[in-house]
Each structure stands twice: as C-alpha cells, then as structure tokens.
Amino acid sequence: MQTAVYPSLEGRGVLVTGGASGIGASIVTHFCAQGSRVVFLDMDLAAGEALAAQTGARFSPCDLRDIAALRAAIAAAGPVSVLVNNAARDDRHALEDVEPDYWDERLATNLRHQFFAAQAVAPAMKAAGAGSIINMGSVSWLLSQGGMPAYTAAKSAVRGLTRGLARDLGGFGVRVNEVVPGWIFTERQERLWATPEAVAETMKRQCIPQKLFAPDVARMVLWLAADDSRMVTAQSFVVDGGSI
Incomplete structure (x- = not known):
C-alpha cells in the first residue's frame, strides 16, 4: 500500500506521549519515517529503549501522572511543533469497585x-504562530461501552478539552484536534480481549469488516500534524471502520 509523504513534517519537532508501544509506537515510527525530530514519553523502559534504537527517536522515561515530571520532560524535549497526546490505559473496572483514589488515578x-x-x-507554539495538538479519544463512550466507567468518562472529556483549547489557541495559529480510534488490534488488545466472539461482533458492527491496526490511526495523525490540514481545528476524526 502506498501512503503519503508530507514535506512539511521533515525536521519538525514532535512529542508523543505513551509512545513506547501500541498506537503510540506506530505514531513514533511514522513520524520518524517522515524525517521528523521525535521525542516520546513512556513508563515502559524496555519497550521505550528498544523503539528508540529501532527508529532513532529520543526516548524520555516519564510517569505522566506526575505533572512536575511531565513538565520537566517537555522542557527538555526541545522545540515542539506537534504534540500527540496519545497515552492512555483502558483497564477494565466494575462500577461497584471504584473508590475515589482509583477514580482520580x-x-x-x-x-x-x-x-x-x-x-x-x-x-x-503561540510564539511561533503555529502548532498542532492532537488528542487521542476513543469510540468506547460513543458506543455506550460498559465495564470501565472512569475510562469512558475521561475519554468523553477529551472532546470538550479539544474544542476548548482550539478556541483558546486558534488566534495564535495553533490547531487542536481529536483522533477517535475504534477497536485497534494492538498486541495488548489481542492478548487481553480479542476473543473470537468479540471480534466477530465488532466486524458485524463496522461498515468495513476488517481489523483496524495502529498504522491506520498513525496516518490520520500525520495528516493533522502536517501543513496539509492547516485550517482544520476543533474537529474529531473517527478511525473505526464505520462502527458508529
């Protein structure tokens, strides 16, 4: 399959959170292939170091729940023209089991x-008069998916955050958009939840009955980061094979 090359991404500073595995690793790999200068943050030391060696991206270990550490890692990353807020974790949890500390975490x-x-x-970005912030959402809350209410609450809030930031930053030439993946068959998803029954049900729901993979999301992220989408902001782009 032939895919696009974006000249505007060559040499561009890109920061990806949660970039060591899954969708994040594919995003890192795709930006590196475009000639971007990529820094990615993650807690997984082994996976992060391996991906850095493979791609030439710079790995910065960071627990994103620690805001002081996050700020320090971003300050050390150098000029950032593209931020991809990818990091997330869709651990299942029952309504009855959630306590305030777990909800906050x-x-x-x-x-x-x-x-x-x-x-x-x-x-x-404001000083430069340009920039692209791409927040990763989820179709889970749009599908009324149960079994993880704190996750679906957080992911639904990404849309409001995206639209509010787009208004606040648009006057400075900074764009903010959301990418909403469907069920992306990463190694973790295949290992934990991709039973034959669940996969079959998903294929029935999608207009295009094929499995989605991380590069399908990464290629949308590339377009939103590139100058090709220069007047696109405050939008949500669903990559789900037509399931919603």
Whole structure:
C-alpha cells in the first residue's frame, strides 16, 4: 500500500506521549519515517529503549501522572511543533469497585496529562504562530461501552478539552484536534480481549469488516500534524471502520 509523504513534517519537532508501544509506537515510527525530530514519553523502559534504537527517536522515561515530571520532560524535549497526546490505559473496572483514589488515578492516566502537556507546549507554539495538538479519544463512550466507567468518562472529556483549547489557541495559529480510534488490534488488545466472539461482533458492527491496526490511526495523525490540514481545528476524526 502506498501512503503519503508530507514535506512539511521533515525536521519538525514532535512529542508523543505513551509512545513506547501500541498506537503510540506506530505514531513514533511514522513520524520518524517522515524525517521528523521525535521525542516520546513512556513508563515502559524496555519497550521505550528498544523503539528508540529501532527508529532513532529520543526516548524520555516519564510517569505522566506526575505533572512536575511531565513538565520537566517537555522542557527538555526541545522545540515542539506537534504534540500527540496519545497515552492512555483502558483497564477494565466494575462500577461497584471504584473508590475515589482509583477514580482520580484513572483520570490522571487518561485525561489530566493531556491538558498539562498542551499547557506546557502552548507558549512556544503561540510564539511561533503555529502548532498542532492532537488528542487521542476513543469510540468506547460513543458506543455506550460498559465495564470501565472512569475510562469512558475521561475519554468523553477529551472532546470538550479539544474544542476548548482550539478556541483558546486558534488566534495564535495553533490547531487542536481529536483522533477517535475504534477497536485497534494492538498486541495488548489481542492478548487481553480479542476473543473470537468479540471480534466477530465488532466486524458485524463496522461498515468495513476488517481489523483496524495502529498504522491506520498513525496516518490520520500525520495528516493533522502536517501543513496539509492547516485550517482544520476543533474537529474529531473517527478511525473505526464505520462502527458508529
């Protein structure tokens, strides 16, 4: 399959959160292939170091729940023209089992860092008069998916965050958009939840009955980062094979 090359991404500073595995690793790999200068943050030391060696991207270990550490990692990343707020974790949890500490931790894992990463890169983007912030959402809440209420609450909030930041930053030439993946068959998803029954049900729901993979999302992210989408902001782009 032939895919696009974006000249505007060559040499562009890109920061990807949660970039060591899954969708994030594919995003890192795709930006590196475009000639971008990529820094990615993650807690997984082994996977992060392996991906850095493979792609030439710079790996910065970071627990994104620690906002001071996140700010320090972004400050050390150098000029950032593109922020991809990818990091998240869709651990299942029962309604009855959620306590306040767990609720707060789930929002810190899946939402809070997106705001503080955007806050950290915004001054330089505003000064440059350009920039692209791409927040990763999820179709889970749109599908009324149960079994993880703190996750779906956090992911639904990404849309409001995206639209609010787009208004705040648009006058400075900074664009903010959301990418909404469907069920992406990463190694983790295949290992934990991709039973034959669940896969068959998903294929029935999708207009295009084929499995989605991380590069399908990464290629949408590339377009939103490139100058080709220069007047696109405050939008949500669903990559789900037509399931919603």
